[in-house]
Amino acid sequence: MVQRVWALSLVTCKEGIRDRSLYGIFLFALFVLGLNVAVAGFFMRDLGKVTVDMNLAALSFAGLLLVFFIGINLMAKDIDKKTIHLVLSKPFSRGEYIWGKYFGLLLVVLFAQVIVLLFSCATVACVHAMYPGYFTSFSWPVFFIAAFFIYLQQALLCAIVVFFSSITSTSFITLIFSMASYIVGISLEEVVFYLRTQAATEEVVASATLHHTLEVVTWLVPNFAAFDFKIEAAHGLALEWSRLWTSCGYGVLYICILLVLASLIFKRREFN
């Protein structure tokens, strides 16, 4: 079983990497990093923070573009062009197909993230060399931890993409739902805590239904803020291991549940 899943992952990964669209994403990342070097001088003191902000934003956004466009394409193309008939004619179970495609997506994203991260490190080193006095609070370990969690965030997004792809074959619908999940996941924490503080001070009267709905949403949609260590990386703040392990576990578990659900849904699907 592992061999089959790995075979499909490898094939998916190669398809993704050899897609010319990847170059566009790299160009974008390069552009942001170049901007970083150019713009650093505008700021007064906290250049380390600004550099980290821009680098992690490039890493994160490149990953987003990758997952939303190339990732969804990799899933939808199989069904559109009926390549899935060929794959499923080999002894793949539906579940193995889902996991194989998912790991393939992960590999593509990993490849792209590693390359952007390398450029990122070069940029940080460059700006550091240009303005040595202003990097007082920068910390490489925290920077890499933040980069890892950005990757985990992308992995979660890939799982969401695979999940929605298993339900619908239209790539546009998958895109809309995945983007919506991302936006909800990112803003969830802010909205929930804002309403809680407002409820405490009784400034905004929010109905009980709204609170219950939000409660349900927090269970269904992952809280992406748990994987956001950008501010900590920007200021070199210390991180507790308990927090890291909890976020990691939360992410991995959510991915597993989502993929199992996707497998179940996929088992019921018919391919005309």
Next chain:
Amino acid sequence: MTEIILNSLSKSYKPSLFKKRVQAVDGLSLKVSSGSVYGLVGPNGAGKSTTIRMLLNLIRPDRGEVTINDQLVSSGEFLHDVGYLPENPYLYDHLTLRELLQFAGRACGLSTEIVSRRTQELTEQTGIAHALSRRLRTFSKGMRQRAGLCFALLHDPNLVILDEPMSGLDPLGRKMVCELILDLKQQGKTIFFCSHILSDTERLCDQIAILHQGRKVREFSADDLSAFRAGERCLEDEFVAAVGQSNVTDEIQREVD
């Protein structure tokens, strides 16, 4: 020893929300004995591809069942021994031919040596050995068809299912496929294929069924086929007659209803 039994297979689907349900396959029963070549012919939209998809468990029939070697197809175990070539195969564009066949091999659990040996054999037999390191997106339609054949046959399956294997091939290509099918038959494999091209079907098959609007309207046994090959009867005429008759029957049925 692979035999297929289709038992009263039926499948309908709705083309869109507001259109009427279309019966793609209606009460189809047939038996493919092991080691024989079975041909399914019919006009466009007869339900040939739908039947093949039900054979492969890609879609589930509304009624009836498919048994391969006394095992229900819905269990999914049979795929280890099946090779499938769809009509107009679309393969992963950015892979090279070699990578595609390596994928096929790994998916079936073959070792690397067997995979490279079979790759060499098959690509030489189908005439695309020179293109092993080329990306599939550079392949012409004929080459893609041959690549699909290699993909289907890599793990030396005992049951080979082909959907319009001759489509898009030039005469040389068609000759290559015919020779391949006869070669496979000699090895004792069971072959099930559907085609438009009556002449090739006549030459290769042990049994032929004519499908029209989802129903089997005629079945020709081995004796019938020897007669066709001897020139005593003409398959084309009997095909047209069978389909035409079926059309008439349908009209009368509609009038009566």
Next chain:
Amino acid sequence: MMPQRGKGLWLVVVLLLPFYAYLHMGSWTQRAELRQAPTTSFLVPSQFSRVLACGYKGLLADFQFLRVLTFYGDRSANQQPLSTQDWDYFRDSIDVLTDLDPYFYDPYVLTEGLLTWDAGRFEDANTLLAKGARYRRNDWRLPYFIGFNNFFFLKDYAAGAEHIMAASRLPDSPSYLPTLAARLAYYGGKSQTAVLFLKQMLAENSDERLAKRLQLRLSALERAALIEAALQRFRHEKQRDVENVKELVTAGYVQQLPEDPYGGQWRILPNGRVFSTSKFVQGKKE
């Protein structure tokens, strides 16, 4: 036929270019004028910008900070003084962006540099700096700034001393802080204390804008301190107060009266402190 059509299209492009150039320049001129007008920019309140940032709060804070810098730069490049509205916008912008990233140090420096000296909004500055102090717990400079504001602008020497003491307890704080706190608590508003404060600020500072202000104030205060010292000696020896500042020169306690760098005239206050008609603010002349 084809090459001719091709040439026709190139001609079209060439003809369109001057129109584009004209409209391009017009558009940019319009925008420049618009930016000089009283602040009409809408500021997205913190709660919403936190959500809208979509996980890029730090970056958005950086961007907002650049906007504030440009806003102030625009005004000072055009020699426009900032109105109350402008300062409100400035303060609110810094408030929003420090809500997005409260650890961001630069806005606090800008606040301390501009909101106090230029705008005179000492309480606003202290509120913002207090937010920073809550998050940047190991940064001695923020309570130091608050202490400075209390001492220098708000004349609340007790609060000033408290904050300076708090700063002195934080890592890497300069060694003179406890002494300074003690002085503040005891001597209150003497010019010599302020001189010490300012000298330190200058040593820590790297922003040119702030440096110029600090330097100017420092020289004014040093001169005031000189005069104050001479005054004290005079009172001690002559057992009476001077009539006016010039008496110090004639009596020989000061060789030459230093000039007020702000362009005002020295005045002696009833409590013995030396002040100036310029009130140590640039541009005011009596």
